[in-house]
Amino acid sequence: MLKSVVKLIFQNSAPILFILLLISCKSNALQSLTDNDFNTFLLRAEQLNNSDPKAALILLNKHKEALNTQPITNQVNYYRIQSAAYADQALYSLSEASSELGLQLAKKMNNPSIFIADLAYTKGFSMENLGDFDGAFQLYQNGLDVARSMNDQELTARGLINIGAILYLKKDYKQSLIVLNQALQIADELSDDALLGDINSELGILYSYIGEQSQANTYFEQAYQYFKKAGKHNYALNSLNNVAINHTNQKLYEQAIKVNRILESEIQPNTSNQFIASIYRNLSRALLKKAEPDIENAYRYIILAGEYVKEVEQHFVKLQYLIEKAFILEKMENYQEALLNLEQAQVLLEGKSSDVYDTSALNLLDLSARLHYALGHYNQAYKIQSQYFIQSIAYKKVRETTEIDELRLQYESETAQRHRIILEKKQRLQNLQLQQMTLAAKNRQALVAVLAVFTLVLAWCLFRIVKGQRRLIRATRTDILTGVANRRRLLELGETYFSTAKSKNQAFSIYMIDIDFFKHINDQFGHSIGDKALQEVALQGQRLMRENDFFGRYGGEEFIALLPNTTKSEAIEVAQNLRKNIESAKWKTQQIKKLTISIGVTTFEQDNYANFSTLLKAAHEQLSKAKQSGRNKVSCDE
Numbered sequence: 001m002l003k004s005v006v007k008l009i010f011q012n013s014a015p016i017l018f019i020l021l022l023i024s025c026k027s028n029a030l031q032s033l034t035d036n037d038f039n040t041f042l043l044r045a046e047q048l049n050n051s052d053p054k055a056a057l058i059l060l061n062k063h064k065e066a067l068n069t070q071p072i073t074n075q076v077n078y079y080r081i082q083s084a085a086y087a088d089q090a091l092y093s094l095s096e097a098s099s100e101l102g103l104q105l106a107k108k109m110n111n112p113s114i115f116i117a118d119l120a121y122t123k124g125f126s127m128e129n130l131g132d133f134d135g136a137f138q139l140y141q142n143g144l145d146v147a148r149s150m151n152d153q154e155l156t157a158r159g160l161i162n163i164g165a166i167l168y169l170k171k172d173y174k175q176s177l178i179v180l181n182q183a184l185q186i187a188d189e190l191s192d193d194a195l196l197g198d199i200n201s202e203l204g205i206l207y208s209y210i211g212e213q214s215q216a217n218t219y220f221e222q223a224y225q226y227f228k229k230a231g232k233h234n235y236a237l238n239s240l241n242n243v244a245i246n247h248t249n250q251k252l253y254e255q256a257i258k259v260n261r262i263l264e265s266e267i268q269p270n271t272s273n274q275f276i277a278s279i280y281r282n283l284s285r286a287l288l289k290k291a292e293p294d295i296e297n298a299y300r301y302i303i304l305a306g307e308y309v310k311e312v313e314q315h316f317v318k319l320q321y322l323i324e325k326a327f328i329l330e331k332m333e334n335y336q337e338a339l340l341n342l343e344q345a346q347v348l349l350e351g352k353s354s355d356v357y358d359t360s361a362l363n364l365l366d367l368s369a370r371l372h373y374a375l376g377h378y379n380q381a382y383k384i385q386s387q388y389f390i391q392s393i394a395y396k397k398v399r400e401t402t403e404i405d406e407l408r409l410q411y412e413s414e415t416a417q418r419h420r421i422i423l424e425k426k427q428r429l430q431n432l433q434l435q436q437m438t439l440a441a442k443n444r445q446a447l448v449a450v451l452a453v454f455t456l457v458l459a460w461c462l463f464r465i466v467k468g469q470r471r472l473i474r475a476t477r478t479d480i481l482t483g484v485a486n487r488r489r490l491l492e493l494g495e496t497y498f499s500t501a502k503s504k505n506q507a508f509s510i511y512m513i514d515i516d517f518f519k520h521i522n523d524q525f526g527h528s529i530g531d532k533a534l535q536e537v538a539l540q541g542q543r544l545m546r547e548n549d550f551f552g553r554y555g556g557e558e559f560i561a562l563l564p565n566t567t568k569s570e571a572i573e574v575a576q577n578l579r580k581n582i583e584s585a586k587w588k589t590q591q592i593k594k595l596t597i598s599i600g601v602t603t604f605e606q607d608n609y610a611n612f613s614t615l616l617k618a619a620h621e622q623l624s625k626a627k628q629s630g631r632n633k634v635s636c637d638e
């Protein structure tokens with residue numbers, strides 16, 4: 001079965017070794033097999049592919065001679081398994097060719113078959129990895145049509161996962177989120193651990209793309225657990241690799257190093273080049289960036305990674321490797337060699353217009369300008385820096401048009417950050433130009449004009465940065481629908497209140513609040529009335545809490561209240577008061593005659609809970625108890 005969504009794939013040794021093995025096995029090939037024997041062998045190959053794709057390929061090749069005598073369905077099935085095994089070894093060109101053979105043969109079949117969907121996904125996956133996103137998207141869509149027409153839920157979910165991945169690669173994050181959630185719904189119904197692992201992986205990557213790194217980590221960790229449950233060791237390790245990359249993205253370099261060391265110890269002779277390269281590249285990056293950089297080892301690992309990158313087919317991996325290496329060489333003050341690496345990277349970048357290359361292109365320009373500056377090529381540095389400035393603005397614009405509001409703000413902050421860095425660099429260059437121009441007295445007037453423009457741009461950009469950051473802070477803390485604090489803000493505050501309570505030895509209580517039978521409101525009056533009800537409850541909830549308490553929306557129809565310096569008995573009293581007031585409230589939304597809420601209460605006192613998340617979990621449990629005991633109730637911990 002194709003595990004199409006995992007981006008870093010395993011179990012591949014050098015293709016040359018693999019070809020030698022194929023040749024050596026050829027002499028043992030069976031000349032002919034009965035239909036039944038052939039089917040049994042295909043089943044074995046498919047099972048083997050789960051644990052060792054390389055061995056599966058050897059087995060498949062052993063029976064290649066018998067293929068021509070087989071019915072068409074068996075032949076198609078053969079290519080389906082073979083192409084999946086190639087993809088699992090990150091041998092994408094071979095996988096693409098094999099799945100194409102399967103699809104050609106499938107045209108001759110009398111009945112439609114789910115094999116076609118599988119083959120289309122595999123071919124699409126290989127194309128995706130080779131950089132052809134549009135082609136891949138089309139194939140995923142074809143496969144999905146087949147899966148749907150045959151009413152195959154698992155394959156439908158796989159199609160959605162594939163499409164979700166292409167969507168985020170094409171920066172359509174909102175649509176990607178929607179499609180992945182459709183897949184999640186199916187996977188939940190099927191309780192399919194492997195599928196759930198895949199979806200969590202993809203959601204992790206999507207969240208990481210939109211800058212929600214801690215949420216991304218949660219998804220990667222969940223993916224790890226699902227894959228372990230599904231017995232997919234390699235995929236579980238892949239999720240761990242994603243965790244490590246995420247740590248690096250979050251600047252948690254020591255943690256990234258720790259996870260990478262675990263991954264390093266898991267490298268086997270048949271681990272894929274792509275995966276080994278990824279571990280070494282990530283280690284190198286973390287070693288370079290940690291508080292006390294270990295440049296020597298960072299260089300050692302990037303060189304090691306280079307040995308494996310050579311064998312990797314993915315253009316993008318090769319490109320990133322060259323840029324990463326140039327970053328290290330810069331730190332080693334080996335500017336010339338760093339530039340040589342960037343020149344090679346530039347060659348790889350040429351003709352690539354896909355969005356995926358945007359950040360690499362920006363990194364390349366940024367570093368290149370720095371290197372030229374360090375080498376004293378000031379004009380060149382200035383030119384490249386300006387190019388960087390223009391491209392990063394264009395990059396920002398493309399993003400702004402395609403994203404939902406909150407995401408856009410996220411990027412505004414990133415762009416503002418980039419602008420700040422550009423400004424700093426521009427300022428450095430400006431100083432430099434100043435020196436040059438001072439020497440050339442004739443150009444003094446021009447210099448003044450340039451400086452004036454720069455100053456204006458500088459002031460304008462600073463103004464934008466401050467404005468953008470303020471807006472961002474507000475938006476990232478507030479729930480869009482109700483205007484009260486959102487989940488992120490609540491969790492941040494909860495952690496703070498918890499540590500204050502712990503250090504001052506004070507009590508701290510929290511409520512987990514849920515509207516009873518809220519689904520009925522949506523079902524009866526529609527979602528927009530449901531939304532209004534949520535807004536009103538949020539308003540009332542905020543109003544009915546005491547001055548120092550904090551009330552916000554946790555998500556869906558769930559709210560949380562944080563009550564610092566509040567003992568259990570006080571908390572219960574306030575909760576009952578809140579519950580009664582909601583029960584008897586008059587609602588502005590006419591359709592709502594009456595609403596009740598259930599409240600789970602937990603109190604931290606005398607170190608009874610280790611941290612905020614266990615306190616929150618306990619409040620959730622109490623909420624369930626309140627629901628079970630009839631709703632419109634307050635339940636508290638012992």
Ligand SMILES: Nc1nc2c(ncn2[C@@H]2O[C@H](COP(=O)(O)OP(=O)(O)OP(=O)(O)O)[C@@H](O)[C@H]2O)c(=O)[nH]1
Binds near residue numbers: 627
């Ligand atoms: N209108 C609206 N509905 C939402 C929103 N978020 C979640 N919901 C709905 O809230 C409902 C929650 O339903 P359930 O979890 O089944 O619970 P319930 O009907 O409140 O019943 P109990 O909690 O068991 O008392 C679902 O129908 C969701 O679609 C939202 O932002 N707006």
